[in-house]
Amino acid sequence: MTGRTDPATGRRPTPEARPAPLMNNSPGSQTSLRKRNQQRVIEALVSVGASTQAELARRTGLSTATISNIVTLMAKNGLVSLTPTTSSGRRAVSVKLLTSNGTVAAGIGFGRRHLRVVLVYPDFTIAAEENVILEQKYDPRDGFDLAKEVLTRLLEQTGISWEALSGVGVGIPGSIDRRDLMPVIGTVWAEWAFVDVVVELEDRLGVPVVLDNDANLGSVAETIWGLHGGATNLVYLKVGSGVGAGLILNGKPFNGATGVTGEVGHVQVVPDGQACRCGNRGCLEAEASVQAMLDRLSSVTPIQSTEDLVRAVQAGDVAALRVIEDAARLIGRVVGDLASILSPEVIVLGGPLAVLGDTILDPISRSFARHVLPLVRDATDIVASTLDDRGEALGAAALVFHQAAVRVI
Amino acid sequence: MTGRTDPATGRRPTPEARPAPLMNNSPGSQTSLRKRNQQRVIEALVSVGASTQAELARRTGLSTATISNIVTLMAKNGLVSLTPTTSSGRRAVSVKLLTSNGTVAAGIGFGRRHLRVVLVYPDFTIAAEENVILEQKYDPRDGFDLAKEVLTRLLEQTGISWEALSGVGVGIPGSIDRRDLMPVIGTVWAEWAFVDVVVELEDRLGVPVVLDNDANLGSVAETIWGLHGGATNLVYLKVGSGVGAGLILNGKPFNGATGVTGEVGHVQVVPDGQACRCGNRGCLEAEASVQAMLDRLSSVTPIQSTEDLVRAVQAGDVAALRVIEDAARLIGRVVGDLASILSPEVIVLGGPLAVLGDTILDPISRSFARHVLPLVRDATDIVASTLDDRGEALGAAALVFHQAAVRVI
Structure with missing residues (x-):
């Protein structure tokens, strides 16, 4: 994802114009097969962190002998460190990924x-x-x-x-x-x-x-540090100054044709509603972002900031609770539509309102249940992120x- | 996807309870690497049909020597047939997949x-x-x-x-x-x-x-027989007695956690609208399926069947055109929301109305453009299926x- 602007065109090279990753250069050979197995080990280490060789064998489906050969070679090449450890009371080797140019x-x-x-x-x-x-x-x-x-x-x-x-x-x-x-x-x-x-x-x-x-x-952070990292299909719904979703589909971040995916903030929820910066009217983001909630409250209450809003809700302020509930209803409806399309295992609410827990999750879930097929409703968990605003x-x-x-x- | 009902429970075994595919049984060994390469060749043959060895090398990234070894072994095992052919004027071998138990x-x-x-x-x-x-x-x-x-x-x-x-x-x-x-x-x-x-x-x-x-x-048929088979992210939108979408994401059918994906027919488009068989009200399917169009027309016009509707539209019947346009506007809006989430390369309209071509695509596209981010709009083609009602x-x-x-x- 890096690449300098071309001074002639003022654009960076498109992905097509960039050199292909090394892994694709010499496929089919014995070397490339070893590289592909090595890649699986690296992917496992990237996704779960330091692991024993037995854990790596389980996660990659490779034999323990193959894992041993691969990590020995990787250690020789400075790609991993090997540290003695114990696992279930037995001696084991902990394998930890080092990157090529830094730690x-x-x-x-x-x-x-x-x-x-x-x-x-x-x-x-x-x-x-x-x-x-x-x-x-x-x-x-x-x-x-x-x-x-x-x-x-x-x-x-x-x-x-x-x-x-x-x-x-x-x-x-x-x-x-x-x-x-x-x-x-x-x-x-x-x-x-x-x-x-x-x-x-x-x-x-x-x-x-x-x-x-x-x-x-x-969504990437949730798969590593979150409580639902094992989910194959995970939606991270960020409700902050804007509203957007990150998608993990079939275990990987999903980018579609353009990279512009999960744009639930620009689903229309109120016909001819509030103007949205995207040019449309009544988008979820224009109606139910934290900014929209503050706009609605700040003229009639002392609530001016996200922190004020969270404190007011926690103190039981009626106006703040009502604004949260109204927004949650709209959010639940759009998330229901998204679940009707993707049927994810889990939807993780992130952003500054996640700390409100059930106060915001309950009205989201009620609205969600009203708008999604019962089978999908029952198969989808809606939870609050435990990463505070550290996810991104x-x-x-x-x-x-x-x-x-x-x-x- | 096959499996007999368990007489004790009245349920079929879940995928987890079924034997794992053979390909996962002995990973890491030399044999399993060969099998994995063989699988890539089979996948290429499944997705494009009979191919020359050079085409297979290009599609799989494997070397021509590796391809040659694999297809020779596969032919010996009765998995493929090898037929002399010419490609760009040169002699070549056409490789065609045979299945293990039938042709x-x-x-x-x-x-x-x-x-x-x-x-x-x-x-x-x-x-x-x-x-x-x-x-x-x-x-x-x-x-x-x-x-x-x-x-x-x-x-x-x-x-x-x-x-x-x-x-x-x-x-x-x-x-x-x-x-x-x-x-x-x-x-x-x-x-x-x-x-x-x-x-x-x-x-x-x-x-x-x-x-x-x-x-x-x-959606699977479109990737093989359709005009947009090369798309990595393709949505097949079927508007028939019901409304639903099939999703090809990252080049593969997407099933989510339950298999119930692409359910755009159950996105609510009219608050408290027509009752839907799912139990909700005003779902896209209840408002814009062919059945909904017929329900709307049949009491006031002689139009009773899908064929009547298609003929009436093609003859310029004003009531029929209006009903199509109203439905298309709702469909375009929901497809816009879907594109905001998935950013596919192409959306293929299937079902009995696809033969209407621009008469239905134009109002869908106008409504789509009104509801989706301009960048996604410009990157998404909306076309009619060329498979008539043969897709499924x-x-x-x-x-x-x-x-x-x-x-x-």
Whole structure:
């Protein structure tokens, strides 16, 4: 997902024009078969972190002898570390992924009013993190400068060198067109339109930057740090300043033809309702985002911010509860439509309102049940994320290792 | 997808309880690597039909030497036939898939008022087909008896023996719960509820039966016989007595957690609208299926059947055109929501109204454009199927070869 702008055209090369991943170069040979098995081991290590050889055999379906051969060779090549451990009381070897050019990845999540930076080791333990509150409608370029400051501070605190940083993943609150890696107008706040995030950040940080949408990254984070990581089909529904969903389908992030998927925020829920930044009217995002709730409350109550809203709901404020319930009803309806299309195992509610738990999940679930086939209703769990608002930064860091796993083989 | 009912529980074994496909039995070994390469060759042959070795090398990424070794071994084992041919003026070998226990597959598509049987060779050429008009609300068991009659007749006509029949694929107009292979109540017409299609047909035909939903099978047929087979993400939208979608995502049929996916017919489009058989009100299916259009017209016009409706529209009947346009507007809106979630390359309209071409596609596209992000709108083609109402029977036959490909390796 990285690539410099072509000065002649002002566009980055499309994925087609970029070199194919190494893994596709010499297929069919003995070497490529070994590489493919090695890739399966790396994928397992990326998805579950450090594992014993027996665990790797179970997860990949490869024999223990094959696993042993592969990890020995990988250790020789500096791709994994091997550490003695015990498993069920027996001696075992713990295999941990090292990346080719570093031992830590950073994730940066840009929100409407905050910025979070995390440092993550290849086994997905978190080395450090910091959250910074920002002024609403901050200039993204100021955000990039600040992100560099925070990242520098975290590296210093943890004693990790810039050289040990294998890459930086970034999430922004809007869709990314996978074909040119630019934010999609109408899905991002105006100040993010036309901002070439990858180039801006690679210039400042000097390391490879990978970019994705906040909800997509949230879904990746849920598969690693969430309570439903085993789900084959998972929807991460982010309700924040905007509304969007990240999709894990058949065990993998789903990007469709353009990368612009899970755009439930732009499903119309009120005919000729509130104007939406996408140009349409009455979109879910225009009617039921946190911003829409605040717009509705702030003129008649002292509730001005997301934090105010959460506190008011927790204190039982009637107006706040009603606004949450009205929004939840609309959200439940659209999520019902989405479940009628995808039949996921689990829908994880993320964003700042997830802390409200059943107060928001109950009306969502009631509306969901009213709009979806009973069989799908019974087969779908709706839960709150346990990652607070850390999902996108964590997912962004995980994305670096996913990309690295493709590069190293 | 086959499996007998357990007499003790009255249920068929769940997929988890069934024996794993052979391909997963001895992974990691040299043999399993060869098997995995062989599977890639079979998948290529299943998806494009007879191919030269050079074409197979291009499609699988395997070397020509590897392909040559694999197809030689497969020919020796009776899995493929090798026939001399020419390609770009050069001598080549055409590789054609034979199945392990037969050389032809049958597909049966049950509609609301018709039944179609096709016989298909492993290279996806069609040996024979027959369409039979049925009385509305026919007893499915009568349909099964009739399907056996038609299939017997087609086999006789083509001189193909029952022994040469590797299996029968079946499509019914309703969702299938993948966990027990039963029709889902609320998505099928009442007479199909609680009908164990697999057992009923296996008893009558004495060959393995595989079962899927009509729209899912239509999407499979489009990838083989349609004009957009190369699409990685394809939606087949069937508008008939009901409304449903089959999804090809990342190049494969998508079944979600339950098999009940693409249920756009049960997205609510009119609050408190017409009652739907699913129990909800104002579902797309209740408002915009062919049945809904006929219900609206038949009391005030002589239009009584789907054929009447198509003829009236083609003759420029104002009432019929208006009903089509009203339905198309609702369909376009729901398909827009679906595209906001999945961003497919192409949406193929199937079912009896596809013959109307732009008369129905134009109002669908206008409504679609009004409800979807401009970027997704521009990246999504909306076209009419060229398979008439043959999609489900053809897809059902293709499904037999897909299943066979899994069995033979």
